[in-house]
Amino acid sequence: MSTGTLAIIIFLVILAQVAVVILLGLYRRKQQYKTLTNQASEVQTAPATELADPITSVEVVNSDQVWEGFKEFIVERREMEDNNQSICSFYLVPADGKPLPTFKPGQFLTFKLQIDDPISNKTKSVVRCYSLSDAPRPNYYRVSIKRVPAPTDQPDVPAGVSSNFFHDHLQQGSLLQVKAPSGHFHLMEQEPLPIVLIGGGIGITPMLSTLNTLLENGSNREVWLYYGIRNGDEHIMKQHLQALDEAHNNFHLHICYSAAKKNDMEGVDYQHSDRVGIPLLRATLKMMRYQFYICGPKPMMESLVPGLEEWGVNSDDIYYESFGPAALIKHVKTKLQPVTSEPCTISFSRSGKNIAWNPAFDSLLELAEDNGIDVDSGCRAGSCGSCQTAVSAGETEYNQQPDADVESGHCLLCISTPIGNITLEA
Ligand SMILES: Cc1cc2nc3c(=O)[nH]c(=O)nc-3n(C[C@H](O)[C@H](O)[C@H](O)COP(=O)(O)OP(=O)(O)OC[C@H]3O[C@@H](n4cnc5c(N)ncnc54)[C@H](O)[C@@H]3O)c2cc1C
Ligand code: FES
Structure with missing residues (x-):
């Protein structure tokens, strides 16, 4: 046998070995994925108490303990979370x-706060929603609240009412009126797919709750967390996230700083000098089906x-929440029915006012307020239910999509x- 033939045979043998290793790898991944899919169908059919994945225990809400309306809570402690001193956990x-x-x-x-209005010298009732930022515990709830300043281009308007009230007036022992936990943006457990959590800025709070719950309960779901902030001064729960990353093989932490400071160290404090975007997700995620959970500022959402849909992710696997009206996503609006452009009249039966609809308004609430009609409101994002109004015609x-349950x-x-x-009872 010539040296050339021998070289070809050796080359083919090596090629065959490499092919076997690759095929074996692909087969294992497929099996892993199949296991996940099988678990999904088991979870769908098994009774809640016998589910294999411990995370499912949070599905079992003890309805005896859920209260109606507002209930009194005490601030047990408060803890500043970031170097900027702008995010505080209660x-x-x-x-x-x-x-x-x-x-x-x-x-x-959902919180109802009684806040003194320095302009009118009256106490006004303010309703706001804050995501739970920790796993469910029997003895406390935690929320983490970012102080909201006046917009940079309007420094003269008052700073955020509720967030600043929390920061400046609520101390250990303060009392609060709180509605029971609610909301439709939550961990989906019927299909335990691998999970990608994406939190931008204060949008990290629902992701923290989800992450803590999954890992503490020993879930075997693979979890990726992408946390986007400007730099280390905004970074919250840094040690906690690093400790989780070290302790759990199924957790993959990706901290992204979009404007790192000199003393922020790439590879130590953060992993990526970038915003959380599709290129980063494509570069760091494996090719498989995931559930995506997203909460962050408007440009990110x-x-x-x-972007995920364009990449090929099924829209049913994308869950997202915005923290306010400014964060309404245009994309979502177009997916729902288009806003009417036909001229029409809104009759407010209690106030006795008939007003022509003006499509320049984003909502009926804006129209009502602009015309001096007194309507309760809170979150202005379909979450708290304060602005619920009867439609009599x-x-x-x-x-x-509304987050609050609507009668x-x-x-x-x-x-x-x-x-x-239309006729509204307002
Ligand atoms: C479901 C949900 C979950 C949420 N979870 C969290 C969370 O976990 N953590 C968190 O920090 N936040 C969260 N939020 C946001 C939170 O509810 C509040 O919206 C946020 O704290 C701002 O409320 P505020 O009362 O402080 O500000 P607001 O008083 O509502 O003011 C908002 C902004 O408007 C400006 N403004 C005031 N008056 C005027 C004016 N005349 N003209 C123009 N601008 C004006 C203010 O300066 C401020 O910048 C969540 C929201 C929702 C809907
Ligand atoms: S103001 Fe909260 S649902 Fe409308």
């Missing part, structure tokens, strides 16, 4: 000392949600627009 315990109902990670609490449509024959004015003439 640990809340029920004033009646009863055990707390569990919740689904990703859900939020507007680029990521459609005609139809409205939502420009985003039949009612609508949430903050995310509704009219379809033709």
Whole structure:
């Protein structure tokens, strides 16, 4: 046998070995994926108490302990979380000392605050929602709140009412009125697929709750966390996240600084000098099916949600939440029914006002407020339910899915627009 033939045979043998290793790898990954899929169907059929993945225990909400309306809580302690001193966690315990109902990670609490208005010298009721930022615990709830300043281009307007009230006036022992946990943006457990959590800025809070719950309960789901902030001064729960990363092989941490400071060290404090975007996800995620959970500022949501769909992710596998009306995603609006452009009249039966609909308004709430009609509101994002109003004639449509449960024959004015003439009981 010539040296050339021998070389060809050796080359072919090596090639065959490499092919076998690659095929074996692909087969193992397929099996792994199949196991996940099988677990999904088991979870769908098994009774809640016998589920294999411990995370499912949070599904079992003890309805006896869920309260109606607002309940009194005490601030047990508060803890500043970032170098900028702008995000503070509040640990809340029920004033009646009863055990707390569990919740689904990703859900939020609704607060009713009594705040003195320096302009009118009156106390006004302010309703706001804050995501639970820790796993369900029997003895406390935690929320982490970012102080909201006046917009940079309007420094003269008042700073955020509720967030600044929390930071400046709520100390250990302060009392708060709190609605039971709610919200439809939460961990989906019927299909335990690998999970990608994406939190931008304060949008990290529902992701922290989800992550802590999954890892503490020993879930075997693979979890990726992408946390986007400007630099180390905004970074919260740094040691906690690093410790989780070291302790759990199924957790993959990706911290992204978009404007790192001199003393921020890549590879130590953070992994990527970039925003969280589709190129980064494509470069770091394996080729498989995931559930994506996203919460962050408007530009992040507007680029990521459609970007994932363009990449080929099924829209049913993308879950997202915005923290306010400014964060409404145009993309979502177009997916729902288009806003009516036909001229129509809104009759407010209690106030006795008939007003022509102006499509320049984003919602019926804006129209009502602009015309001096007194309507309760809180989150202005379809979450707290404060603006729920009876519709006695005609139809409205939502420009985003409501998070609050809405009684039949009612609508949430903050995310509704009219379809033709309507009468509202306001
Ligand atoms: C489901 C959900 C979960 C949330 N979770 C969290 C969370 O975990 N952590 C968190 O920090 N936040 C969270 N939020 C956001 C939170 O509810 C509040 O929206 C946020 O704290 C701002 O409320 P605020 O009362 O402080 O500000 P607001 O008083 O509502 O003011 C908002 C902004 O408007 C400006 N402003 C005031 N008056 C005017 C004016 N006349 N003209 C123009 N601008 C004006 C203010 O300066 C401020 O910049 C969540 C929101 C939702 C809906
Ligand atoms: S103001 Fe909260 S649901 Fe409309």
